[in-house]
Amino acid sequence: MASDARKILLVEDEKAIRDAVAAYLEREGYWVVGVGDGQSAVEEFEKHQFDLIVLDLMLPKLSGERVCRAIRDTSDVPIIMLTAKGEVEDRIIGLELGADDYLIKPFSPRELVARVRxxxxxxxxxxxxxxxxxxxxxxxxxxxxxxxxxxxxxxxLTASEFKLLTTLARHPGRVYNRMELVEKVLGYDFEGYERTIDSHVKNLRAKLGDDPKHPKWLYTVHGVGYRFEAPAKPADDKQDGAK
Incomplete structure:
Protein backbone atom coordinates (compact mmCIF):
# COMPACT_ATOMS: atom_id res chain seq x y z
CA MET A 1 0.00 0.00 0.00
CA ALA A 2 1.37 3.43 -0.96
CA SER A 3 2.52 5.55 1.97
CA ASP A 4 0.35 8.45 0.76
CA ALA A 5 -2.81 6.31 0.53
CA ARG A 6 -5.81 7.66 2.39
CA LYS A 7 -6.30 5.87 5.69
CA ILE A 8 -9.70 4.46 6.65
CA LEU A 9 -10.70 3.03 10.03
CA LEU A 10 -13.33 0.33 9.48
CA VAL A 11 -15.31 -0.55 12.62
CA GLU A 12 -17.60 -3.56 12.12
CA ASP A 13 -18.12 -6.47 14.50
CA GLU A 14 -19.17 -9.01 11.83
CA LYS A 15 -15.89 -10.35 10.48
CA ALA A 16 -17.32 -11.49 7.12
CA ILE A 17 -18.67 -7.98 6.43
CA ARG A 18 -15.49 -6.34 7.72
CA ASP A 19 -13.27 -8.49 5.51
CA ALA A 20 -15.42 -7.98 2.41
CA VAL A 21 -15.61 -4.20 2.83
CA ALA A 22 -11.88 -3.97 3.58
CA ALA A 23 -11.10 -5.91 0.40
CA TYR A 24 -13.18 -3.55 -1.73
CA LEU A 25 -11.63 -0.46 -0.15
CA GLU A 26 -8.09 -1.78 -0.48
CA ARG A 27 -8.78 -2.60 -4.12
CA GLU A 28 -9.49 1.12 -4.57
CA GLY A 29 -6.09 1.96 -3.11
CA TYR A 30 -7.12 2.90 0.44
CA TRP A 31 -5.12 1.88 3.53
CA VAL A 32 -7.60 0.11 5.85
CA VAL A 33 -7.45 -0.73 9.55
CA GLY A 34 -10.33 -3.03 10.53
CA VAL A 35 -11.50 -3.59 14.12
CA GLY A 36 -14.45 -5.46 15.61
CA ASP A 37 -15.45 -3.50 18.72
CA GLY A 38 -15.87 0.06 19.93
CA GLN A 39 -13.01 0.06 22.43
CA SER A 40 -10.52 -1.07 19.78
CA ALA A 41 -11.87 1.64 17.47
CA VAL A 42 -11.08 4.39 19.99
CA GLU A 43 -7.62 2.94 20.62
CA GLU A 44 -6.78 2.73 16.91
CA PHE A 45 -8.11 6.24 16.31
CA GLU A 46 -5.71 7.55 18.95
CA LYS A 47 -2.76 5.78 17.28
CA HIS A 48 -3.22 6.89 13.67
CA GLN A 49 -4.26 9.94 11.68
CA PHE A 50 -7.25 8.59 9.73
CA ASP A 51 -8.83 10.34 6.75
CA LEU A 52 -12.26 8.69 7.16
CA ILE A 53 -14.12 6.40 9.57
CA VAL A 54 -16.66 3.72 8.63
CA LEU A 55 -18.49 3.04 11.90
CA ASP A 56 -21.14 0.46 12.77
CA LEU A 57 -23.72 1.56 15.35
CA MET A 58 -24.17 -1.83 17.03
CA LEU A 59 -20.82 -2.77 18.55
CA PRO A 60 -19.58 -4.79 21.54
CA LYS A 61 -17.66 -3.18 24.43
CA LEU A 62 -18.44 0.39 23.33
CA SER A 63 -21.42 1.43 21.19
CA GLY A 64 -21.05 3.21 17.87
CA GLU A 65 -22.75 6.27 19.37
CA ARG A 66 -20.13 6.49 22.11
CA VAL A 67 -17.30 5.96 19.64
CA CYS A 68 -18.71 8.74 17.44
CA ARG A 69 -18.91 11.12 20.41
CA ALA A 70 -15.34 10.28 21.44
CA ILE A 71 -14.06 10.99 17.92
CA ARG A 72 -16.05 14.21 17.59
CA ASP A 73 -14.59 15.48 20.87
CA THR A 74 -11.23 15.88 19.14
CA SER A 75 -11.71 15.57 15.38
CA ASP A 76 -13.92 16.52 12.44
CA VAL A 77 -12.76 13.51 10.38
CA PRO A 78 -15.52 12.34 7.98
CA ILE A 79 -17.64 9.51 9.39
CA ILE A 80 -19.94 7.11 7.55
CA MET A 81 -22.30 5.37 9.97
CA LEU A 82 -23.59 1.84 9.36
CA THR A 83 -26.95 0.93 10.87
CA ALA A 84 -29.33 -2.05 10.70
CA LYS A 85 -32.27 0.05 11.88
CA GLY A 86 -34.86 1.07 9.32
CA GLU A 87 -36.89 3.83 10.95
CA VAL A 88 -36.11 7.38 9.84
CA GLU A 89 -35.68 8.54 13.45
CA ASP A 90 -33.12 5.81 14.03
CA ARG A 91 -31.34 6.66 10.82
CA ILE A 92 -30.72 10.28 11.77
CA ILE A 93 -29.30 9.48 15.22
CA GLY A 94 -25.85 9.11 13.74
CA LEU A 95 -26.14 12.39 11.85
CA GLU A 96 -27.11 14.23 15.01
CA LEU A 97 -24.04 12.74 16.69
CA GLY A 98 -21.88 14.25 13.96
CA ALA A 99 -21.71 11.58 11.25
CA ASP A 100 -21.54 12.86 7.67
CA ASP A 101 -23.37 10.01 5.96
CA TYR A 102 -25.04 6.71 6.79
CA LEU A 103 -25.73 3.41 5.09
CA ILE A 104 -28.42 0.88 6.02
CA LYS A 105 -27.67 -2.82 6.34
CA PRO A 106 -27.68 -4.95 4.33
CA PHE A 107 -25.68 -2.90 1.85
CA SER A 108 -23.45 -3.49 -1.15
CA PRO A 109 -19.71 -2.96 -0.54
CA ARG A 110 -19.64 -1.27 -3.94
CA GLU A 111 -22.19 1.29 -2.71
CA LEU A 112 -20.08 1.94 0.39
CA VAL A 113 -17.01 2.50 -1.79
CA ALA A 114 -19.03 4.95 -3.91
CA ARG A 115 -20.06 6.86 -0.79
CA VAL A 116 -16.47 6.93 0.46
CA ARG A 117 -15.41 8.43 -2.87
CA LEU A 157 -17.59 21.56 11.51
CA THR A 158 -17.93 18.19 9.84
CA ALA A 159 -17.44 18.03 6.08
CA SER A 160 -21.20 17.92 5.47
CA GLU A 161 -21.90 20.80 7.86
CA PHE A 162 -19.22 22.91 6.17
CA LYS A 163 -20.58 22.16 2.71
CA LEU A 164 -24.13 22.96 3.83
CA LEU A 165 -23.12 26.29 5.36
CA THR A 166 -21.06 27.38 2.36
CA THR A 167 -23.81 26.37 -0.07
CA LEU A 168 -26.33 28.56 1.75
CA ALA A 169 -23.94 31.42 2.53
CA ARG A 170 -22.76 31.84 -1.07
CA HIS A 171 -26.29 32.98 -1.97
CA PRO A 172 -27.78 34.99 0.94
CA GLY A 173 -31.55 35.30 0.72
CA ARG A 174 -31.99 32.37 -1.66
CA VAL A 175 -34.33 29.64 -0.41
CA TYR A 176 -33.10 26.08 -0.96
CA ASN A 177 -35.53 23.20 -0.60
CA ARG A 178 -34.33 20.13 1.27
CA MET A 179 -33.89 17.98 -1.83
CA GLU A 180 -31.67 20.61 -3.45
CA LEU A 181 -29.50 20.68 -0.35
CA VAL A 182 -29.34 16.88 -0.21
CA GLU A 183 -27.98 16.81 -3.77
CA LYS A 184 -25.58 19.74 -3.31
CA VAL A 185 -24.26 18.74 0.10
CA LEU A 186 -24.17 14.95 -0.22
CA GLY A 187 -23.37 14.87 -3.92
CA TYR A 188 -26.05 12.34 -4.93
CA ASP A 189 -29.67 11.40 -4.28
CA PHE A 190 -29.46 10.41 -0.61
CA GLU A 191 -32.31 7.89 -0.87
CA GLY A 192 -34.77 10.76 -0.67
CA TYR A 193 -34.31 11.32 3.06
CA GLU A 194 -34.52 15.11 3.07
CA ARG A 195 -34.81 15.12 6.86
CA THR A 196 -31.09 14.41 7.08
CA ILE A 197 -30.63 18.08 6.16
CA ASP A 198 -32.69 19.05 9.23
CA SER A 199 -30.19 17.17 11.40
CA HIS A 200 -27.23 18.95 9.82
CA VAL A 201 -28.93 22.34 10.23
CA LYS A 202 -29.67 21.56 13.89
CA ASN A 203 -25.99 20.72 14.46
CA LEU A 204 -24.86 23.81 12.58
CA ARG A 205 -27.07 26.10 14.64
CA ALA A 206 -25.74 24.62 17.87
CA LYS A 207 -22.12 25.07 16.80
CA LEU A 208 -22.62 28.60 15.45
CA GLY A 209 -24.73 29.70 18.42
CA ASP A 210 -27.61 30.59 16.10
CA ASP A 211 -30.90 30.46 18.03
CA PRO A 212 -33.59 28.89 15.77
CA LYS A 213 -36.30 31.02 17.44
CA HIS A 214 -34.36 34.23 16.80
CA PRO A 215 -31.96 33.31 13.97
CA LYS A 216 -29.09 35.51 12.89
CA TRP A 217 -27.95 33.54 9.86
CA LEU A 218 -29.88 30.28 9.29
CA TYR A 219 -33.61 30.69 8.67
CA THR A 220 -36.22 27.97 8.28
CA VAL A 221 -38.70 28.50 5.45
CA HIS A 222 -41.58 26.33 6.66
CA GLY A 223 -42.78 23.75 4.19
CA VAL A 224 -39.87 24.47 1.86
CA GLY A 225 -36.35 24.45 3.30
CA TYR A 226 -33.73 26.93 4.47
CA ARG A 227 -32.07 30.22 3.59
CA PHE A 228 -29.05 32.15 4.83
CA GLU A 229 -29.31 35.82 5.72
CA ALA A 230 -26.35 38.19 6.05
CA PRO A 231 -26.93 40.61 8.95
CA ALA A 232 -26.76 44.24 7.88
CA LYS A 233 -23.42 45.88 8.69
CA PRO A 234 -23.30 49.25 10.46
CA ALA A 235 -23.84 52.05 7.97
CA ASP A 236 -20.55 53.82 8.71
CA ASP A 237 -20.47 55.46 5.31
CA LYS A 238 -23.89 57.03 5.84
CA GLN A 239 -22.90 58.28 9.26
CA ASP A 240 -19.72 59.83 7.83
CA GLY A 241 -21.71 61.53 5.10
CA ALA A 242 -24.10 63.05 7.64
CA LYS A 243 -21.30 64.87 9.46
Missing part, protein backbone atom coordinates in the same frame (compact mmCIF):
# COMPACT_ATOMS: atom_id res chain seq x y z
CA UNK A 118 -18.22 11.00 -2.72
CA UNK A 119 -17.30 11.99 0.83
CA UNK A 120 -13.64 12.40 -0.10
CA UNK A 121 -14.69 14.60 -3.02
CA UNK A 122 -16.67 16.82 -0.66
CA UNK A 123 -13.72 17.19 1.70
CA UNK A 124 -11.13 17.77 -1.02
CA UNK A 125 -10.72 21.49 -1.64
CA UNK A 126 -7.74 21.48 -3.98
CA UNK A 127 -10.02 22.18 -6.94
CA UNK A 128 -11.23 25.50 -5.50
CA UNK A 129 -10.66 28.06 -8.30
CA UNK A 130 -9.42 30.81 -5.97
CA UNK A 131 -9.11 31.95 -2.40
CA UNK A 132 -12.62 32.64 -1.18
CA UNK A 133 -13.58 34.21 2.13
CA UNK A 134 -17.16 35.15 3.01
CA UNK A 135 -17.14 37.83 5.69
CA UNK A 136 -20.42 38.45 7.50
CA UNK A 137 -18.95 40.31 10.45
CA UNK A 138 -19.38 37.98 13.43
CA UNK A 139 -19.27 35.01 11.03
CA UNK A 140 -16.32 34.50 8.68
CA UNK A 141 -16.26 31.54 6.29
CA UNK A 142 -12.82 30.82 4.84
CA UNK A 143 -13.81 28.40 2.10
CA UNK A 144 -10.38 27.74 0.62
CA UNK A 145 -8.87 27.40 4.10
CA UNK A 146 -11.82 25.29 5.30
CA UNK A 147 -12.20 27.39 8.46
CA UNK A 148 -15.18 28.96 10.24
CA UNK A 149 -14.78 31.84 12.69
CA UNK A 150 -17.58 32.99 15.00
CA UNK A 151 -16.74 36.12 16.98
CA UNK A 152 -13.11 35.53 16.06
CA UNK A 153 -13.04 31.94 17.41
CA UNK A 154 -12.61 28.92 15.16
CA UNK A 155 -15.54 26.47 15.10
CA UNK A 156 -15.08 22.82 14.07
Missing amino acids: ALFRRTHLADEPQVEVLDFGDLVIDISGHKILVDGKEVD
Whole structure:
Protein backbone atom coordinates (compact mmCIF):
# COMPACT_ATOMS: atom_id res chain seq x y z
CA MET A 1 0.00 0.00 0.00
CA ALA A 2 1.37 3.43 -0.96
CA SER A 3 2.52 5.55 1.97
CA ASP A 4 0.35 8.45 0.76
CA ALA A 5 -2.81 6.31 0.53
CA ARG A 6 -5.81 7.66 2.39
CA LYS A 7 -6.30 5.87 5.69
CA ILE A 8 -9.70 4.46 6.65
CA LEU A 9 -10.70 3.03 10.03
CA LEU A 10 -13.33 0.33 9.48
CA VAL A 11 -15.31 -0.55 12.62
CA GLU A 12 -17.60 -3.56 12.12
CA ASP A 13 -18.12 -6.47 14.50
CA GLU A 14 -19.17 -9.01 11.83
CA LYS A 15 -15.89 -10.35 10.48
CA ALA A 16 -17.32 -11.49 7.12
CA ILE A 17 -18.67 -7.98 6.43
CA ARG A 18 -15.49 -6.34 7.72
CA ASP A 19 -13.27 -8.49 5.51
CA ALA A 20 -15.42 -7.98 2.41
CA VAL A 21 -15.61 -4.20 2.83
CA ALA A 22 -11.88 -3.97 3.58
CA ALA A 23 -11.10 -5.91 0.40
CA TYR A 24 -13.18 -3.55 -1.73
CA LEU A 25 -11.63 -0.46 -0.15
CA GLU A 26 -8.09 -1.78 -0.48
CA ARG A 27 -8.78 -2.60 -4.12
CA GLU A 28 -9.49 1.12 -4.57
CA GLY A 29 -6.09 1.96 -3.11
CA TYR A 30 -7.12 2.90 0.44
CA TRP A 31 -5.12 1.88 3.53
CA VAL A 32 -7.60 0.11 5.85
CA VAL A 33 -7.45 -0.73 9.55
CA GLY A 34 -10.33 -3.03 10.53
CA VAL A 35 -11.50 -3.59 14.12
CA GLY A 36 -14.45 -5.46 15.61
CA ASP A 37 -15.45 -3.50 18.72
CA GLY A 38 -15.87 0.06 19.93
CA GLN A 39 -13.01 0.06 22.43
CA SER A 40 -10.52 -1.07 19.78
CA ALA A 41 -11.87 1.64 17.47
CA VAL A 42 -11.08 4.39 19.99
CA GLU A 43 -7.62 2.94 20.62
CA GLU A 44 -6.78 2.73 16.91
CA PHE A 45 -8.11 6.24 16.31
CA GLU A 46 -5.71 7.55 18.95
CA LYS A 47 -2.76 5.78 17.28
CA HIS A 48 -3.22 6.89 13.67
CA GLN A 49 -4.26 9.94 11.68
CA PHE A 50 -7.25 8.59 9.73
CA ASP A 51 -8.83 10.34 6.75
CA LEU A 52 -12.26 8.69 7.16
CA ILE A 53 -14.12 6.40 9.57
CA VAL A 54 -16.66 3.72 8.63
CA LEU A 55 -18.49 3.04 11.90
CA ASP A 56 -21.14 0.46 12.77
CA LEU A 57 -23.72 1.56 15.35
CA MET A 58 -24.17 -1.83 17.03
CA LEU A 59 -20.82 -2.77 18.55
CA PRO A 60 -19.58 -4.79 21.54
CA LYS A 61 -17.66 -3.18 24.43
CA LEU A 62 -18.44 0.39 23.33
CA SER A 63 -21.42 1.43 21.19
CA GLY A 64 -21.05 3.21 17.87
CA GLU A 65 -22.75 6.27 19.37
CA ARG A 66 -20.13 6.49 22.11
CA VAL A 67 -17.30 5.96 19.64
CA CYS A 68 -18.71 8.74 17.44
CA ARG A 69 -18.91 11.12 20.41
CA ALA A 70 -15.34 10.28 21.44
CA ILE A 71 -14.06 10.99 17.92
CA ARG A 72 -16.05 14.21 17.59
CA ASP A 73 -14.59 15.48 20.87
CA THR A 74 -11.23 15.88 19.14
CA SER A 75 -11.71 15.57 15.38
CA ASP A 76 -13.92 16.52 12.44
CA VAL A 77 -12.76 13.51 10.38
CA PRO A 78 -15.52 12.34 7.98
CA ILE A 79 -17.64 9.51 9.39
CA ILE A 80 -19.94 7.11 7.55
CA MET A 81 -22.30 5.37 9.97
CA LEU A 82 -23.59 1.84 9.36
CA THR A 83 -26.95 0.93 10.87
CA ALA A 84 -29.33 -2.05 10.70
CA LYS A 85 -32.27 0.05 11.88
CA GLY A 86 -34.86 1.07 9.32
CA GLU A 87 -36.89 3.83 10.95
CA VAL A 88 -36.11 7.38 9.84
CA GLU A 89 -35.68 8.54 13.45
CA ASP A 90 -33.12 5.81 14.03
CA ARG A 91 -31.34 6.66 10.82
CA ILE A 92 -30.72 10.28 11.77
CA ILE A 93 -29.30 9.48 15.22
CA GLY A 94 -25.85 9.11 13.74
CA LEU A 95 -26.14 12.39 11.85
CA GLU A 96 -27.11 14.23 15.01
CA LEU A 97 -24.04 12.74 16.69
CA GLY A 98 -21.88 14.25 13.96
CA ALA A 99 -21.71 11.58 11.25
CA ASP A 100 -21.54 12.86 7.67
CA ASP A 101 -23.37 10.01 5.96
CA TYR A 102 -25.04 6.71 6.79
CA LEU A 103 -25.73 3.41 5.09
CA ILE A 104 -28.42 0.88 6.02
CA LYS A 105 -27.67 -2.82 6.34
CA PRO A 106 -27.68 -4.95 4.33
CA PHE A 107 -25.68 -2.90 1.85
CA SER A 108 -23.45 -3.49 -1.15
CA PRO A 109 -19.71 -2.96 -0.54
CA ARG A 110 -19.64 -1.27 -3.94
CA GLU A 111 -22.19 1.29 -2.71
CA LEU A 112 -20.08 1.94 0.39
CA VAL A 113 -17.01 2.50 -1.79
CA ALA A 114 -19.03 4.95 -3.91
CA ARG A 115 -20.06 6.86 -0.79
CA VAL A 116 -16.47 6.93 0.46
CA ARG A 117 -15.41 8.43 -2.87
CA ALA A 118 -18.22 11.00 -2.72
CA LEU A 119 -17.30 11.99 0.83
CA PHE A 120 -13.64 12.40 -0.10
CA ARG A 121 -14.69 14.60 -3.02
CA ARG A 122 -16.67 16.82 -0.66
CA THR A 123 -13.72 17.19 1.70
CA HIS A 124 -11.13 17.77 -1.02
CA LEU A 125 -10.72 21.49 -1.64
CA ALA A 126 -7.74 21.48 -3.98
CA ASP A 127 -10.02 22.18 -6.94
CA GLU A 128 -11.23 25.50 -5.50
CA PRO A 129 -10.66 28.06 -8.30
CA GLN A 130 -9.42 30.81 -5.97
CA VAL A 131 -9.11 31.95 -2.40
CA GLU A 132 -12.62 32.64 -1.18
CA VAL A 133 -13.58 34.21 2.13
CA LEU A 134 -17.16 35.15 3.01
CA ASP A 135 -17.14 37.83 5.69
CA PHE A 136 -20.42 38.45 7.50
CA GLY A 137 -18.95 40.31 10.45
CA ASP A 138 -19.38 37.98 13.43
CA LEU A 139 -19.27 35.01 11.03
CA VAL A 140 -16.32 34.50 8.68
CA ILE A 141 -16.26 31.54 6.29
CA ASP A 142 -12.82 30.82 4.84
CA ILE A 143 -13.81 28.40 2.10
CA SER A 144 -10.38 27.74 0.62
CA GLY A 145 -8.87 27.40 4.10
CA HIS A 146 -11.82 25.29 5.30
CA LYS A 147 -12.20 27.39 8.46
CA ILE A 148 -15.18 28.96 10.24
CA LEU A 149 -14.78 31.84 12.69
CA VAL A 150 -17.58 32.99 15.00
CA ASP A 151 -16.74 36.12 16.98
CA GLY A 152 -13.11 35.53 16.06
CA LYS A 153 -13.04 31.94 17.41
CA GLU A 154 -12.61 28.92 15.16
CA VAL A 155 -15.54 26.47 15.10
CA ASP A 156 -15.08 22.82 14.07
CA LEU A 157 -17.59 21.56 11.51
CA THR A 158 -17.93 18.19 9.84
CA ALA A 159 -17.44 18.03 6.08
CA SER A 160 -21.20 17.92 5.47
CA GLU A 161 -21.90 20.80 7.86
CA PHE A 162 -19.22 22.91 6.17
CA LYS A 163 -20.58 22.16 2.71
CA LEU A 164 -24.13 22.96 3.83
CA LEU A 165 -23.12 26.29 5.36
CA THR A 166 -21.06 27.38 2.36
CA THR A 167 -23.81 26.37 -0.07
CA LEU A 168 -26.33 28.56 1.75
CA ALA A 169 -23.94 31.42 2.53
CA ARG A 170 -22.76 31.84 -1.07
CA HIS A 171 -26.29 32.98 -1.97
CA PRO A 172 -27.78 34.99 0.94
CA GLY A 173 -31.55 35.30 0.72
CA ARG A 174 -31.99 32.37 -1.66
CA VAL A 175 -34.33 29.64 -0.41
CA TYR A 176 -33.10 26.08 -0.96
CA ASN A 177 -35.53 23.20 -0.60
CA ARG A 178 -34.33 20.13 1.27
CA MET A 179 -33.89 17.98 -1.83
CA GLU A 180 -31.67 20.61 -3.45
CA LEU A 181 -29.50 20.68 -0.35
CA VAL A 182 -29.34 16.88 -0.21
CA GLU A 183 -27.98 16.81 -3.77
CA LYS A 184 -25.58 19.74 -3.31
CA VAL A 185 -24.26 18.74 0.10
CA LEU A 186 -24.17 14.95 -0.22
CA GLY A 187 -23.37 14.87 -3.92
CA TYR A 188 -26.05 12.34 -4.93
CA ASP A 189 -29.67 11.40 -4.28
CA PHE A 190 -29.46 10.41 -0.61
CA GLU A 191 -32.31 7.89 -0.87
CA GLY A 192 -34.77 10.76 -0.67
CA TYR A 193 -34.31 11.32 3.06
CA GLU A 194 -34.52 15.11 3.07
CA ARG A 195 -34.81 15.12 6.86
CA THR A 196 -31.09 14.41 7.08
CA ILE A 197 -30.63 18.08 6.16
CA ASP A 198 -32.69 19.05 9.23
CA SER A 199 -30.19 17.17 11.40
CA HIS A 200 -27.23 18.95 9.82
CA VAL A 201 -28.93 22.34 10.23
CA LYS A 202 -29.67 21.56 13.89
CA ASN A 203 -25.99 20.72 14.46
CA LEU A 204 -24.86 23.81 12.58
CA ARG A 205 -27.07 26.10 14.64
CA ALA A 206 -25.74 24.62 17.87
CA LYS A 207 -22.12 25.07 16.80
CA LEU A 208 -22.62 28.60 15.45
CA GLY A 209 -24.73 29.70 18.42
CA ASP A 210 -27.61 30.59 16.10
CA ASP A 211 -30.90 30.46 18.03
CA PRO A 212 -33.59 28.89 15.77
CA LYS A 213 -36.30 31.02 17.44
CA HIS A 214 -34.36 34.23 16.80
CA PRO A 215 -31.96 33.31 13.97
CA LYS A 216 -29.09 35.51 12.89
CA TRP A 217 -27.95 33.54 9.86
CA LEU A 218 -29.88 30.28 9.29
CA TYR A 219 -33.61 30.69 8.67
CA THR A 220 -36.22 27.97 8.28
CA VAL A 221 -38.70 28.50 5.45
CA HIS A 222 -41.58 26.33 6.66
CA GLY A 223 -42.78 23.75 4.19
CA VAL A 224 -39.87 24.47 1.86
CA GLY A 225 -36.35 24.45 3.30
CA TYR A 226 -33.73 26.93 4.47
CA ARG A 227 -32.07 30.22 3.59
CA PHE A 228 -29.05 32.15 4.83
CA GLU A 229 -29.31 35.82 5.72
CA ALA A 230 -26.35 38.19 6.05
CA PRO A 231 -26.93 40.61 8.95
CA ALA A 232 -26.76 44.24 7.88
CA LYS A 233 -23.42 45.88 8.69
CA PRO A 234 -23.30 49.25 10.46
CA ALA A 235 -23.84 52.05 7.97
CA ASP A 236 -20.55 53.82 8.71
CA ASP A 237 -20.47 55.46 5.31
CA LYS A 238 -23.89 57.03 5.84
CA GLN A 239 -22.90 58.28 9.26
CA ASP A 240 -19.72 59.83 7.83
CA GLY A 241 -21.71 61.53 5.10
CA ALA A 242 -24.10 63.05 7.64
CA LYS A 243 -21.30 64.87 9.46
